[in-house]
Amino acid sequence: MFKKTEDKRLNINGEDYPYTLRRKRYAKYVRLTIEHDGALMVTAPVTYPVFLVKRFLLSRARWLVKNLTKVKNNPNIFSFKHSESQIKEYKKQTRTFVLDRLNYYNQYYNLEFKRVAIRNQKSRWGSCSSQKNLNFNYRLCLLPSDIAEYIIVHELCHLQEMNHSVKFWRLVEKTIPDYKFRQKRLKKI
């Protein structure tokens, strides 16, 4: 559980780098991550002093500057900021598309699922829970539709195979014979 979030700034060679400090009750050490949108996130134990957090960050300054520049020069689909109303509209479009495609492909698979949720996920396109709920990223409607269909079938097949075994891929292949090609294109988005 996150106890507290603090906004901080780090100065590297005269340049200001804002970062968010999350105080995590059960954290054992300081962790540094760069989000998809280039935001800097630092997780630290509750009592860890700020000056030590800064010292840690400065010891990673070279790595930090290099990777932040990389993220900023190669924005991906997850780094675009959408307004509340855009997200609402995309969610609606994605939901219609997902339900339609699920119905279509499930004529073949005939699998049982419960809830279908469209979410604002930071890095995942979809997931399937052991309770047979399907989740999809609201950005799905922004993808080429054949790639979005591959994601939908992928999650649908997880209802039967909760893994990425040969059996799972055979199942996907039944309705998406060129899934490898679509997967390759998705990785570049």
Ligand SMILES: [Zn+2]
């Ligand atoms: Zn999967």
